[in-house]
Amino acid sequence: xxxxxxxxxxxxxxxxxxxxGGSAGEIVTDDVCAxxxxxxxxxxxxxxxERNRVTALIGPSGCGKSxxxxxxxxxxxxxxxxxxxxxxxxxxxxxxxxxxxxxxxxRQIGMVFQRPNPFPAxxxxxxxxxxxxxxxxxxxxxxDIVEEALTKAGLWNEVRNRxxxxxxxxxxxxxxxxxxxxxxxxxxxxxxxxxxxxxxDPTSTRRIEQTIGEISHEVTVVIVTHNMQQAQRVSDxxxxxxxxxxxxxxxxxxxxxxxxxxxxxxxxxxxxVNGQFG
Amino acid sequence: xxxxxxxxxxxxxxxxxxxxxxxxxxxxxxxxxxxKPSDTALVGITVLSAVCAVWIIFDQLTxxxxxxxxxxxxAVVFLVLxxxxxxxxxxxxxxxDRATGxxxxxxxxxxxxxxxxxxxxxFVKGLxxxxxxxxxxxxxxxxxxxxxxxxxxxxxxxxxxxxxAEQVGFAVLIGVPLGILTAIFLNEIGGRFAQPVRVVVTxxxxxxxxxxxxxxxxxxxxHFGFSGFAGGLAxxxxxxxxxxxxxxxxxxxxxxxxxEASSALGAPQWRTVWSVVLPTARSGILxxxxxxxxxxxxxxxPLLFTVFGSKVTNWNLFNGPQASLPLLIYTSVKSSQSSxxxxxxxxxxxxxxxxxxxxxxxRILGSPWLGRTVRSRSNQRxxxxxxxxxxxxxxx
Numbered sequence: 001x002x003x004x005x006x007x008x009x010x011x012x013x014x015x016x017x018x019x020x021g022g023s024a025g026e027i028v029t030d031d032v033c034a035x036x037x038x039x040x041x042x043x044x045x046x047x048x049x050e051r052n053r054v055t056a057l058i059g060p061s062g063c064g065k066s067x068x069x070x071x072x073x074x075x076x077x078x079x080x081x082x083x084x085x086x087x088x089x090x091x092x093x094x095x096x097x098x099x100x101x102x103x104x105x106x107r108q109i110g111m112v113f114q115r116p117n118p119f120p121a122x123x124x125x126x127x128x129x130x131x132x133x134x135x136x137x138x139x140x141x142x143x144d145i146v147e148e149a150l151t152k153a154g155l156w157n158e159v160r161n162r163x164x165x166x167x168x169x170x171x172x173x174x175x176x177x178x179x180x181x182x183x184x185x186x187x188x189x190x191x192x193x194x195x196x197x198x199x200x201d202p203t204s205t206r207r208i209e210q211t212i213g214e215i216s217h218e219v220t221v222v223i224v225t226h227n228m229q230q231a232q233r234v235s236d237x238x239x240x241x242x243x244x245x246x247x248x249x250x251x252x253x254x255x256x257x258x259x260x261x262x263x264x265x266x267x268x269x270x271x272x273v274n275g276q277f278g
Numbered sequence: 279x280x281x282x283x284x285x286x287x288x289x290x291x292x293x294x295x296x297x298x299x300x301x302x303x304x305x306x307x308x309x310x311x312x313x314k315p316s317d318t319a320l321v322g323i324t325v326l327s328a329v330c331a332v333w334i335i336f337d338q339l340t341x342x343x344x345x346x347x348x349x350x351x352x353a354v355v356f357l358v359l360x361x362x363x364x365x366x367x368x369x370x371x372x373x374x375d376r377a378t379g380x381x382x383x384x385x386x387x388x389x390x391x392x393x394x395x396x397x398x399x400x401f402v403k404g405l406x407x408x409x410x411x412x413x414x415x416x417x418x419x420x421x422x423x424x425x426x427x428x429x430x431x432x433x434x435x436x437x438x439x440x441x442x443a444e445q446v447g448f449a450v451l452i453g454v455p456l457g458i459l460t461a462i463f464l465n466e467i468g469g470r471f472a473q474p475v476r477v478v479v480t481x482x483x484x485x486x487x488x489x490x491x492x493x494x495x496x497x498x499x500x501h502f503g504f505s506g507f508a509g510g511l512a513x514x515x516x517x518x519x520x521x522x523x524x525x526x527x528x529x530x531x532x533x534x535x536x537x538e539a540s541s542a543l544g545a546p547q548w549r550t551v552w553s554v555v556l557p558t559a560r561s562g563i564l565x566x567x568x569x570x571x572x573x574x575x576x577x578x579x580p581l582l583f584t585v586f587g588s589k590v591t592n593w594n595l596f597n598g599p600q601a602s603l604p605l606l607i608y609t610s611v612k613s614s615q616s617s618x619x620x621x622x623x624x625x626x627x628x629x630x631x632x633x634x635x636x637x638x639x640x641r642i643l644g645s646p647w648l649g650r651t652v653r654s655r656s657n658q659r660x661x662x663x664x665x666x667x668x669x670x671x672x673x674x
Contacts, residue, residue, distance in 0.1 A: 073542065075538065075541065075542060078538070078541060103541075103544045103545065103546055104544065105544075106541060106542055106543065106544040107543070107544030108544075110542065110543070111539075111542035113535060113538065113539060113542075115535060117533070117535040117536055117538070117539045118539075119536060119539070119540075119553075119554055119557075119558070120536075120558055121554075121557035121558045121560065122557070130540075130543060130553070130554075131543035131544065131545075133553065134540065134543055134544060134545035134546075134549045134550075134553060135543075135544050135545070179539070182539075182543065183542075183543070186543065186544065
């Protein structure tokens, strides 16, 4: 009985997920460019985010990291006057294919924002299940899904006795982990994180980093961060974005994190990761 | 150096027993800006001396008269006295602070006074007739004038309560969903038509009530005759802009983060609006709806030639003239019969109590604690439904 419920959930999720497949995914982008109101802000980004790896996007403010991240799950197009070029492929399927619906892509590629944003009118329990409800995915064992997602996000032990409390009643760090749990409950192939710790204290930051390490076994993580130590601690590979004056942002260098921090081939990368500028 | 704040010097902490938590010693607590009993006494003394001084000037020296003038002069004298006193006692800064505070408080009193007077007047004029009989009977078979020595049927307002409830209820039924949908269109969907629609809604909010009445009269009443339905339509026209503007303002303050979070979870836009935006704005929308009801329930002008008025209970909203409380008040109070005038005042009291009840109910419904129980219950329902769906035992 148990297995049936679990299997039917998986089958339903997989069906909803269309051609993407169930587990962690690989994102390959080719020559991605972005415009805001006719101004080129990002040019020629070709990166590969490998399956089950954590990729960090680093660089000074205004170099297009967040824009790039939002292009990956088609959130970029929700901004008025935003355009883009290039291809983004998740497990070989073009997410910008005319037959792809943006909502299906976003279900596959979850996102955690800079500021924790749990739904204030919902309880913790409902917040976790919100993604499934929004997508009308049938599920038969809500308690298990909630427990699993919260456990993965490292929040279960703290909230197990107050699941009926409102999401806004949690502390900032807990709210952010609730947002991660909310994303994980949909079993995405990729989880994008846009400076997830910039509004949090060091302890919560540490906790989230730990969470990232744990969930990378199941999802591919792409994280934008301004914190060099954080990039070094959590990521497997690293992309350094930089925008010159009146120039669009470009990727200066992309490689394994160790390599990027210890022996980068570009002097600008070396300067940035060692705090010489930015 | 003058100051009222007495600083407490921390006393030497008492020795704590080795076992058990240390109980902190009791300390003298202060709140620097607290209003102490001595300050209240100061205000009282100042008021008293202001009244006495003005009385001497007004009645004894200058032979002026008039309550209004007395109050105004007293207020001014009080402010001056209060400032001078505080300046002598506590210095300039405190005096300026308190005088300003007193001025603002007087402003608040000026605003509250009309309300209190109005409600008080209603109760004084209307309460003596308020009875169960009045609430349950109509004006049917009530004689124009009651000959002496005869027991006459006392009039009631039941028919008007029924009329008002039905008409306003109908107006809410039509106007509130339309208003909320319009607000959603304006704020969530937008596009080229948003601005024209917004202009129209703004223009509608300035529409004189009588014009709304004429409009409905010319398109409904002329063809189908007087009815509560026509009145409800006219009220809906008046309620729509209030609900729309109010709801739009509330939707504007729902953080955009939440819409983004919802989209990022793969929710279509209608889902985002239904499950995230509207629940977040719930209490604000409720306030907008209440304001709309308040507008609709007190309107008289559009009802004059849409529901027409009646002395008997007409339950049918769609056929024949209906009574309504504002109409009944309007016709009663301008009557030459003193019994009618008294009925009018009581009807006004009933109308006030109806509005008040609706407001209280809405506050309770909109309060966080009830909202929370309702939400967790729906949550429970969801879980129950899900459990029934499986039909299996506990899952490990």
